[in-house]
Amino acid sequence: MELEIRSPAREYVVLCIGVWTVVANSLPLAAIVKHEQLHTPVYILMAINLAASDVLTGATVVILFLLIHTYTQSILSNTMLHFIFTSAFLTGLSTAFGLLALTAERYWFIVHGMTYVSNVTNDKCKVVVVIVWMLSVALAMLPNFGWHCPSRAEEGCVPLGGGLAHGYVVLVQVFIFSAMAGIVLLNASVFWCLWKHVNAIADQEAAVGAESSTSRRSAITVGIVTVAFLVGWLPLLIKMSFPSDVSDVHMVFMILNSAMNPVIYGFRLSEVRRSVARLFLNCSGNDN
Template identity: 25%
Template sequence: MPVAYRRARQILFIYRTFIDHNTNRFKVQTPTAVAVQEVSPWDIALCVTGTLISCENALVIAILFYTPTLRAPMFILIGSLAVADLLAGLGLILNFVFNYLIDKSLEFLTLLSVGLLISAFSASVFNILAITVDRYLSLYNALTYHTERTVTFTYMMVVFIWVSCLTLGLLPALGWNCLRDETTCSICRPVTKNNAVALAITFLLVFALMMQLYLQICKIAFRHAQQIAVQHQFLAISTTKGVSTLSAILCAFGACWLPFAMYSIVADSSYPIIYTYATVLPATCCSVINPVIYAFRNPDIQKSLWMACCGCVPSNLSLRPRTSSDV
């Protein structure tokens, strides 16, 4: 009996060993759960902002494209600004997709996303400057503004802006990035700290030039307002509206972009990323405001928008001839 008992215990031990071995083997072969990356609410906010930017500016582009009468120089610049902001919105959406839905180790996609954002936002800033220059010339050379030379000059400005901004966007792909040396990164990877500082200083120069042009426009507008007779009161109202519009432009432009520009100069990749988000988000909001300031306030664009949506024009909508100060 003891011999049989020992034999039974040996068989039971061998059976348990076999079961444990196969169980461990099966556990090893079972695939582990894939870690899900947590989505940052800041990235969601940027993606939503990009979607809003894209919808707004796509509407502006559609109105300008399907309305043959909107071909004046100011509408050319508005269209160029809308294209820049549309690309900026698409860039924000693509950046979200590349970060959370596609392998982040693909350097090509990172450089593509950053290059698109640099080109688009740079073009947006320079188009705002071009519109400011156009407003100044429309008041300074009021008699010769509506000529073929002005149209040619406008197209030259648009071409120069886009060539310059596309070149800036290609710089990261041409090697001007910090992918090989993370210590040289700016607050916006993979842009290097030196490049970010250069872009920020360029923005500050653009803003200073816009302020100077704004002061000159104010002087000209106030001088015109004093010289215009009572029978030309319409022109005085139009000039005053142009000055108030430009004031709104500068306030919105500075409030949106100055925090990001100043932070880009003083900070680098070692700073908390929440500060970067807190300055980037207001900067992107400038592209949300631009269609409202430049396009939807214009009577001609309002008329085309009402015609496209309702097939009629409200009786209270001003149908006076457009002037160069309406934007």
């Protein structure tokens, strides 16, 4: 994929989206890390996996903009594409695995709520976070350790990141599509349970001390995030199956997915809104 300057106005719009993505995702991430009442499995998985992945996406967009305006086209195409697409793949992999972990946590809470407290703990979720990021980094870094095409013109080479071996692209697709399948199945089970066992869920919420309807609202939020993720990443993943360049449209869908997630959190989760507001109150010295 050649990265070329086509429209300065378009570039600055994308830059603004990148900056927004970094700032907007950093706020819920900082709020969840700072406020102890949000140190629960669902928010640990939401913050350190999803929000952190989206911050990485925005940072990659900003860095790409700076590179385009700093280096010549040839240097950027030959030297920096591996870095750019390593970051993009790291974002996609960590988002897919992180969303799978978050959906599994919501599935356990809603479908097996009576055993949730004893089986799903903060420490276990932190271990899951470490596994998610270690696996994502390992898979995203493979092209930088030799698993790439000697030449982008080589037959069967996928012209991403300066030329990716077809086998590597298939491996990434298998991992992400498997995660997507798991996410969809778990979400289907969650919503089936929500529909069939409303009264039982209320008892489960009382047993673990959750506010009324908290689980339903968070499950619906995860469902919305899942749909946004599928819309943002499926076109790119499908396009990668063909030995042709990925268009700007595919990349924009991916970026917009990360830009939309903090809006979804803020609109759907009152706890996140309040905690973000408290960050500003703390800064102004008016924490109550």
